[in-house]
Amino acid sequence: MGRGRAKAKQTKVARELKYRSFETDFSSLERELRSGSEGHEVPPQYADLAEEYEEDDSSTDDREYGHLRKSG
Numbered sequence: 001m002g003r004g005r006a007k008a009k010q011t012k013v014a015r016e017l018k019y020r021s022f023e024t025d026f027s028s029l030e031r032e033l034r035s036g037s038e039g040h041e042v043p044p045q046y047a048d049l050a051e052e053y054e055e056d057d058s059s060t061d062d063r064e065y066g067h068l069r070k071s072g
Contacts, residue, residue, distance in 0.1 A: 042050040
């Protein structure tokens, strides 16, 4: 896609977002914000991936990146 066509498409999308009215489902938003003790839940179909990429509680960041912190 050429630059002119890409810009026209971006303008069209931006105009649509600006002038289109959306109905906010506040009850759904509240459920989403309150779900899970950590603030997020992993959908069941991605549970196996979540376990693979789960963060370790041992906090290795301090050991690996502690030298990058500002001192003072």
